[in-house]
Amino acid sequence: MLPPPYHATAVRPDWSALPAGLRAAVTARLGAPVVAARTATAGFTGGFAAVLETADGGTVFIKAADHAHQGHLVDWYAxxxxxxxxxxxxxxxxxxxxxxxxxxxxxxxxxAIDGRPPRLPWIPAELDAVLTGYAEVAAVLAAPPAGLAAPGLPHLADLLRDDVLWWGEVAVGREPMPPAPEAARTRLSDLVALESRLPGYAAAAPGLAHGDLRVDNVLLDADGRAWFCDWNWLCHGPAWFDLVGLLLTGYADGLPVDALFAAHPAAADAPPDALDVTLAALAGYFLTSAAAVPPDAAGPVAAPPVSPYLRAHQRFSGAQALGWLAVRQGWA
Structure with a gap:
């Protein structure tokens, strides 16, 4: 299964399509007219996101969302x-x-970060840059400054119980079995047992996690340094949870992902089965989400479009997580 084109998944309004009052307010705050706007092509939400260049030579990155129809994005940006x-x-x-x-x-x-998402299949130098950069970030998240938790950050354990653990729902019949390889259908009790351990591990971790670390939330600049974006899901939890999300696409590329996980500083204090329980949970979450009604078709009021690649991303990520787990567990 091929991954979606993470560098070109977004459906967003252009600068010229924004309300005139918003463009005027942003321009006034910038202090110079906008002479060019490069809309971000990565991501899955329908919010505005673009690098703006101004007449005085400045560049900034602007995100924007409509209060009436994209209230969740407004909350995320704040x-x-x-x-x-x-x-x-x-x-x-x-x-x-x-x-x-x-x-x-x-x-x-x-x-503004002048960069691009890492290329897939992974190029070794780019993967090294991303893993090295995240080691730097994870070290800070493991012992975060006191003020970082001031916004009332959620706990990953709660987020998992509320929205991520789906195999248990499938097992008791509250959720249909999503389209999935045979490994999921014949190992459902194992998947339930594995994913059920993840909230306890997350609750016991003392640090913080990005919470949504994927290849499309990383940019590589001209010097090859990795930058980590989209921090609206920071939560109390282990950085090794983020590491699994980063490495999912590496499994698809045939990289030694087990060794990369084990050797990374973010996994230094991970429980022995942390990788397996995380893969089980992510497989259920992504495969179930991929089978759900698209967000822009779920209500009576038309919402701004989400990416047409969202379900492909979820199917791909779920299949990679389940395939990787099946190999580790000897199911394949």
Missing amino acids: REAAVLGRLPAGLPVPRPRWALDAAGWHALCLD
């Missing part, structure tokens, strides 16, 4: 700004500049 403002200086993360509300929209301004 949470991300609070998190980024509290991360220590020097980390490879974008820095917030300001936020404003105008014309019924919320806009967040960040430093």
Whole structure:
């Protein structure tokens, strides 16, 4: 199964399509006219996201969402700004500049990162850069400064119980079995047992996790340094959970993902079966999500479109997680 084109998955409004009042407010805050706008092509939400260039030579990255139809994105952007403002200086993360509300929209301004997502199949130098960069981030998250938890961060254990653990729901008949390889159908009790251990592991971890670390949330700059973006899901939990999300696409490429996980500093204190229980949970989450009704078709009011590649991403990620787990467990 081929991965989606993570560099070109987004469906977003262009700068010219935003309300005139919002464009005027952003331009006034920038202090110079916008002369060019490069819409971000990665990601799965329908929010505005673009690098804006101004007449005075400045560049910024702007995210924006409609309060009326994208309230969840407004909340995410506000949470991300609070998190980024509290991360220590020097980390490879974008820095917030300001936020404003105008014309019924919320806009967040960040430093612009001149970069691109890593290429798939993985190029060894790019994978090394991403894993090295995340080791730097994970070291900070393992012993975070006191102020970083000030926004009332959620706990990964709660997020898992509320929205990620689905094999148990399938087993008791509250959720249909998603389209899945035979390994899932014949090993359902094993999958339930594995995923059920993950919340306890997450609750016992003392640090923080990004919570949504995927290849499309990473940028590589011209010097090859990895930058980590989209921090709206920071939560109390282990950094090794993030590491599994990063390595899923490496499994598809035939890389030695078991060894890469075991050798990474983020996994130094992981329980012996942390990789297996995380793979089980992610497989159930992604495969079940891929079979659900698309978000923009779920209600009576038309919402801004999400990426047409969202379900492909979920199917691909679920299949990789289950395939990797099946090999580790000797099911395949």
